[in-house]
Amino acid sequence: MESAEPETAAAFHPSEHQHVRYNPLRDEWVLVSAHRMRRPWQGQVEKPPEENIPRCDPGNPLCPGAKRAGGEVNPEYSGTFVFENDFPALQPDAPEPGPSEHPLLQAKSAQGICQVMCFHPWSDITLPLMSTQEIRVVIDKWAEIMEDLGATYPWVQIFENKGAMMGCSNPHPHCQIWASNFLPNEAQIEDRTQRGYLGEHGVPMLLEYGRLEEKRRERVVLDNEHWLVVVPYWAVWPFQTLLLPRRHVTRLQDLSDAERDSLASIMKRLLCKYDNLFDISFPYSMGWHGAPTGSHLSDDCSHWQLHAHYFPPLLRSATVRKFMVGYEMLAQAQRDLTAEQAAERLRCLPEEHYKLRDLGASSVK
Numbered sequence: 393m394e395s396a397e398p399e400t401a402a403a404f405h406p407s408e409h410q411h412v413r414y415n416p417l418r419d420e421w422v423l424v425s426a427h428r429m430r431r432p433w434q435g436q437v438e439k440p441p442e443e444n445i446p447r448c449d450p451g452n453p454l455c456p457g458a459k460r461a462g463g464e465v466n467p468e469y470s471g472t473f474v475f476e477n478d479f480p481a482l483q484p485d486a487p488e489p490g491p492s493e494h495p496l497l498q499a500k501s502a503q504g505i506c507q508v509m510c511f512h513p514w515s516d517i518t519l520p521l522m523s524t525q526e527i528r529v530v531i532d533k534w535a536e537i538m539e540d541l542g543a544t545y546p547w548v549q550i551f552e553n554k555g556a557m558m559g560c561s562n563p564h565p566h567c568q569i570w571a572s573n574f575l576p577n578e579a580q581i582e583d584r585t586q587r588g589y590l591g592e593h594g595v596p597m598l599l600e601y602g603r604l605e606e607k608r609r610e611r612v613v614l615d616n617e618h619w620l621v622v623v624p625y626w627a628v629w630p631f632q633t634l635l636l637p638r639r640h641v642t643r644l645q646d647l648s649d650a651e652r653d654s655l656a657s658i659m660k661r662l663l664c665k666y667d668n669l670f671d672i673s674f675p676y677s678m679g680w681h682g683a684p685t686g687s688h689l690s691d692d693c694s695h696w697q698l699h700a701h702y703f704p705p706l707l708r709s710a711t712v713r714k715f716m717v718g719y720e721m722l723a724q725a726q727r728d729l730t731a732e733q734a735a736e737r738l739r740c741l742p743e744e745h746y747k748l749r750d751l752g753a754s755s756v757k
């Protein structure tokens with residue numbers, strides 16, 4: 393990168409001076425404008441009033457016993473409940489487009505399946521308020537779905553949109569699963585970059601990265617025996633985190649019993665911290681990335697390391713969100729708060745959920 397030589401070279405401090413950081417997983421750069429953190433705040437915006445969500449609402453199509461848009465009635469489920477999305481973005485039997493007539497007008501077949509997974513029968517609960525045993529049930533179901541749909545589909549994307557700010561259309565705790573007959577863009581990018589890193593350095597990129605962060609600790613938010621949560625060095629969203637297993641694991645379904653238990657524990661701790669940041673149910677989009685499946689199950693996928701991304705949109709209060717617009721759309725992503733500052737803020741937050749603290753109750757284990 394070209395830069396004009398400053399007249400007097402001042403010492404560089406990453407928390408004070410602007411710089412660009414490399415994201416090796418997406419092979420792209422992010423502009424970190426650390427000096428902007430010193431500008432005066434425009435005043436804290438009040439947090440919105442807590443939403444009053446009924447625990448059971450027969451009119452909510454995700455509730456036990458409720459009727460869905462397609463006319464089907466949900467069972468009186470007690471743990472998790474998975475159903476085929478009534479408005480699927482991918483269907484298994486879509487006809488294939490004909491051959492492309494011009495390289496600038498290319499289309500390929502897109503087939504797949506979309507499911508919705510309810511985490512819990514109650515609408516007024518979220519993952520951080522569920523017990524670790526209940527979260528473990530969600531993890532087991534995720535692994536089972538990965539295994540089932542992954543038997544045929546090359547990519548199975550599990551993702552959770554939480555909060556209206558992230559486009560979530562229903563307050564009932566749930567995630568979605570979209571399985572496709574193609575590798576989506578993000579999967580293709582991460583496959584290429586991780587393959588390249590292993591070829592060049594002889595170690596899986598994210599295994600090495602986790603070990604590096606474990607040693608340096610400045611971006612670590614949480615860790616336990618099997619997992620590590622960091623604000624990645626190259627984070628774009630203010631409080632973005634990366635959840636990594638300590639062992640080399642390529643797919644969610646390969647996690648051991650002990651790893652699943654400690655995943656439930658670290659997810660609960662992370663999500664309580666997130667909610668405690670602004671004392672609200674913290675919005676985010678999260679999802680799992682692991683080695684491709686389907687016909688790739690027989691390939692060497694050792695360059696992959698399983699991980700989950702958490703992308704929360706909020707910046708400095710319950711209502712002030714970061715928009716990826718202007719420079720981000722036309723040039724490249726930019727952030728003000730450094731990854732180290734964000735990690736420090738998250739690290740300092742209590743792990744007892746604010747709703748329990750307000751009730752004076754002790755933490756639910």
Ligand code: H2U
Pocket residue numbers: 453454459460461462476477478479480508553559560561562568
């Ligand atoms: P989101 O809130 O993340 O959009 O997920 C809710 C999903 O539930 C959404 O994809 C599906 C929507 O299509 N849904 C049904 O499949 N049936 C219904 O009766 C309502 C909602």
Ligand code: ZN
Pocket residue numbers: 582681699701
């Ligand atoms: Zn990823």
